Amino acid sequence: HPIFDVTYNYDESAHILNMNVAQTQAHDSLTGNFRMPVELELTMPDGSTRLEKVRVADSLEHFRFSCPEKPVIVIFDKGNSIIKELHIHKTPEEWVYQLKNAKSAIERSQAALAMVTDSVGGGAEVFQSLKNAAWTDTFWAVRLHALATLGLFGDGAHRIMDVLTQLSQNDPKNDVRAEALDLLGRREQYRLDKDVVEPLLLASIEKDSSYNCVGKALASLMAYDPDKAYQLALGYLKTKSPRDRMRQNAIGI
DSSP, X not given: OOEEEEEEEEETTTTEEEEEEEEOSOOOSSOXXXXXXXXXXXXXXXXXXXXXXXXXXXXXXXXXXXXXSOOSEEEESTTSOSOOXXXXXXXXXXXXXXXXXXXXXXHHHHHHHHOOHHHHOOOHHHHHHHHHHHHXXXXXXXXXXXXXXXXXXXXXXXXXXXXXXXXXXXXXXXXXXXXXXXXXXXXXXXXOOHHHHHHHHHHHHHHOSOHHHHHHHHHXXXXXXXXXXXXXXHTTTTOOOGGGXXXXXXXXX
């Protein structure tokens, strides 16, 4: 599959969007440059969008698009239809805007996954936008991806206990609850309080309908009360569940 490295900039005086697309995959006797059409979506400040179609074929391509204003969102491969690895370089402000405003959940998820600290820094705006998306995005995968990236931020200076509490107990999607319960196990990294976290984990073990969530809660409980986690896990050794997940979780405690 191709590996694309995409950069772009807007020429204010010429009203031109310049884009460079490089294919950086290893080239050998079996793998050369991939040739394919790619759809780009440009979102303008007034919210209007326009679709541009280009064809990539060489190791480095340069494209120019006439734009009366600088686009606020630039999407490479609209709809994520190409099997690829994509590295598109955006400012923290551009990722924040895309996470909040992109109409497609795929593009909001792309922004959430891209906003890791070593790429965009740990600025307050980035951190808060991820928290907002984890709390309020209407699509569960965006909440999940925002939460996963928040997990990389979490430390004494970036407090995420409020998000973990809300999502572990109340998110309607079990995948999101499971991720929050898993992150609650990072007691030392996040400087979490046993008296606050342990009741949340016990509540999930007792009441959550998802075996995956119960397993994550048991594993996280090990960081606070290993003996209690072990005793509770014994009760699940004979539990039947899809793909025997619950017994595997219990055995792992």
